[in-house]
Amino acid sequence: TKQTNPNPHRTTSHFRWVHCVRMEPATTTVLSPNTRRRHRKIVVIMGPTGAGKSRLSIDLATRFFKNSEIINSDKMQVYSRLDITTNKITMQEQNGVRHHILGAFDPTQSVVNPHDFRKLASDAISDIISRRGLPLIVGGSNSFIYSLVTKRFDPKSDVFNGPNPDPVSSELRYKCCFIWVDVCLPVLNQYLCKRVDEMLDSGMLEELSEFFSSGEHLTVKRSGLGQAIGVPELEAYFRTGNGTESDAVYSEGVRRIKDNTCQLAKRQVGKILRLKDGGWDLKRIDATEAFMAVLTADSGGGRVAEIWEKQVVETSVKIVKQFLEE
Ligand code: ATP
Structure with missing residues (x-):
């Protein structure tokens, strides 16, 4: 998969990157021999737009699970162009972590649908696993995630929309660790x-x-x-x-x-809840407090970083470590 460089000189001033000062962990995770048997194990970071999925994935990949590579699952970020408008992670923010299916398609030539994504992302997963890496799927498009991980995917079936959506399948073709970064909606809005x-x-x-x-x-x-x-x-x-x-x-x-951005976030949470109700084992992590600290005028970046680290990063690390050791 082509790796791209979305607008490397862009500066972002929002929460994701600026307020989170890098904090080195006391120790780097030492994985048991068992952990190396991670055939078809993937980590999926879900959540509405703006919840900090990219930030978390880079925290995990740079500091704890250093063999990780990220596969983008945001359906607008698969295209080259409009890097700021679609809020693509910049090259600087990627911090050396390899990204797949990010800005890889010419938007004048292609429309990438869930069926295409299933093929593209499963190829990327095989490639990462063949190099003994850990695939992290990161992005808010739940139709892409659903198409990728279900054992039998029917492009004609719609499990999210309409008055009578199709039933959610919980038969998955990978061993998945689903992390759902949640922020209470009024705060996220x-x-x-x-x-x-x-x-x-x-x-x-x-x-x-x-x-x-x-x-x-x-x-x-x-x-x-x-x-x-x-x-x-x-x-x-x-x-x-x-x-x-x-x-x-x-x-x-x-x-x-x-x-429309707030509506998108609300719909995305609705889709996540539908998957949860359909039997998917999603581990919900509440990042609300970190976001409240961002919104409080007098809170310094240090306090935000501290809350993010304790409540979001540490909890995720525990969940992923346990998953890899199973
Ligand atoms: P899906 O429902 O397929 O999982 P989704 O969660 O992105 O995808 P949609 O309801 O399909 O949600 O998208 C709603 C609108 O938000 C669409 O117009 C879509 O193009 C737009 N959108 C989604 N992601 C982005 C993004 N990263 N940047 C800009 N617009 C986006």
Whole structure:
């Protein structure tokens, strides 16, 4: 799988990276001989947009499970382009951890559907395991995760949508350790609105301006990257240019981006609960307190890092260690 370099010079000012100061663990995990028998074992990090999945995966891969490689399971981040708008992890944030299926597809040529993802990701898993690595699947698109891990996947079946969704299958083709990073929704919503403002300030507006002025929005597949939150919402703004109404059109576009991002998070949690109710053994980790600390004006980055470390990283490490030793 091609490895890409999504906008290496981008600076992100939001929680994920800035407030979490690296803290070295007292000891690096020593794995028992048993742990080496990890045939078809994968770790899946799930959760709504903004919950800190990428941050956690890099914490695990750089400090505790150093043979890890990350497979992206966000359906917008599989495409090259719109790195800021789709909130791709930057090269700097990747911190040397190998990533797969990230920015690997030309959005003017391809639409990657769950069926394609099943094939791509299972190939990447085989490749990682053949090198004695640990695959970490990281991303919020639950339809991708479902297609990948179920034993028999039927592309025509829909277990998430409609008045009568199909039953969830709990017959899986990998041994999976599911970690669900959860943040209580009112707190997450507040954080997501702040994140949208930060993304706009850190280059999302310029990225989209270029996307529209070059006519790229006309060439990307509507059912693929053309759906990324930010594209439909700001289309009217970039179409009307700098007319007298543009301030109002811009504000309305930003309001819709925030609203749609919060809706996305809510739907993603709904899908996760559906999998849990369907018998998937998801280990829920509550990151709410760390997010509350981010939102509290007077909290320093150190306090956020401390809470994140104790409540999210340490708990995840315990869960993954136990899973690998089983
Ligand atoms: P799925 O339901 O297939 O698991 P999902 O969790 O991403 O995927 P959807 O409800 O399909 O949720 O997506 C809702 C909207 O959010 C879509 O328009 C989608 O393109 C957009 N979206 C999802 N992820 C991103 C992202 N990383 N950046 C921008 N927009 C996104």
